[in-house]
Amino acid sequence: MTDTTPQTPPSAGPALTERPEGVLNLLRAGLNRASGSVRALGTLAALGLIWLYFSLESQYFFTTANIWNILLQSANVGIIAAGLTVVMIAAEIDLSIGSLEALSGSVAAVVIIQHGYSIWLGIAAALGATVLAGMVSGLITWKLKVVSFISTLAMLGIAQGVAFLLTNGHAIAGFGSTYAQIGTSTIDGFPGAVIIAAGAFLVLHLMLTRTKLGLQIYAVGGNAEAAAYAGINPGRVKLIALMISGFTGGIAGLILSSRLDAGNGLFGAGDLLQAVAAVVIGGTSLFGGVGNVIGTAIGVVIIASINDGLILMNVPDFWQQIVVGVLIIAAMVVDQLAKAARLTVR
């Protein structure tokens, strides 16, 4: 762009626009402006209620060690959910994130354990593989006009298949103590993996809210046609979103493989459901253009808290998946009801 200074507009005529006045309009304007934060406060309140309930039900729930454990259990799902949030704001979806974790851990295991290369090379190869996977999904969506639901569903199978091929179907174990630091180190008992996750959330939050790329992601998700009129290439923006999701999938896979001290095609397989649940609970729209990673972070902690609380209450594991599924539906219903209520006020 050669010139970013607008020319002085033509002389003003009399103010002829209707200006909404009156209490109802002011209220409506305020609600609209604050609707994002109201939604986030609602999610936070839900988390508070869940914590209160489990604290009453189990004396072990509200202890520092258990809260740190909840955060640690949130770390890798949280990181893929943050990347998924970016993709969903761009009005696409990434179903491959769980298998990207498996791919990342398996590539790292093959490079570091099987071939004895340095940890850094293993990390670079793992992240390179998952970003490449995101790029392939994104290019298929952009250039071949295949919706991301399909391109990333295919990538779910491909990435997991490659992970199984690389590891020959087994778990390649024994990274050693340095690599284990990624997922298991602690600072005064606080898990280091949570700091990595928090860093990912912070970077993506700033990217979405403070940079031109973030604005383009919201614009393309909100109205791809209008974004294209403004000279934004929607396909390119969606490609970048899917590559970001590939990167976060890779990071999460490194943490997971470090904690499990192995790489395998099955690791991370159950994380997609939880990540989608976290994003939806966090208020990101399935239709694009609306959402934020702060809500997702709260959503992730809600899910990890429920999983943790149910274990403390001796509820069988299988219930966790059912509860997460019900939560997705509940979050969608709440959003639909809120949307209907807003439309009636308007």
Added chain:
Amino acid sequence: MSEQTQIGDVVLEARGISKAYGAVQALDNVDIELRRGEVLGLVGDNGAGKTTLVKCLSGVFRPDSGTILIDGNDYGDLTAEFARSLGIETVYQNLSLVDTLDVMQNFFLNRELFYNNPPARALRWLNRRRMYKVTEEHLRALGLPVDARRPVSALSGGQRQMIAVGRAITWGRHIVMLDEPAAALGVRQSIQVLRFVRTMAERGVAVLFISHNMQHVLQVTDRIVVLRHGAHVGNLRTADATAQQIVTLITGSELVIAGQDFAV
């Protein structure tokens, strides 16, 4: 009103523009010229190809054949982003605002301001405070006092239309194309838009004005081009034209109902 305006050089010249959607020939070998300081009316019935032509000229569509010269230069395949960088702004009929973004974000869409230091420019870090300020200043100067932090979804249809028009007027320093800019507007706002159009032309901007409202077209344009079934069928000076004449060109036949002129 065209008498006092100085009409200058050709700033945009499109020759032989054709565009088909499958079997439908939307544009068939259309020529059109925009001149500095001139308001050119583009009229035609629904489906005559007006919107398709605008989208070809603004770089959104790539014509199947034909050349577009801007200031005498053939830039090859024109893209929407490049056209904007040349000072060409367009208000599309379906408005081209992103409802989920706020007024400022729409006003600046894809021409955002960054903080003026190397890391901020490298990261394309938004100077949001300045953008809100600039947006409100410009919209206020246009007589549109809107809170730039409001999401566009919270605005009325008329306000959205005025934001879209205000954005084009602010940024279009060379050529502004308006596709039905008054469609969602009341009488007073329509008059305001017509006034903006004349003011822009007096400042030397070339304006392409599409409307179904014959009265608006006759009031605001200097010259009128008529499209019918994708073909250029008429080019007349507004001063010499009558509504009846234009309607005849648009429909291709004299429309007479009970002996009365049907033209508005």
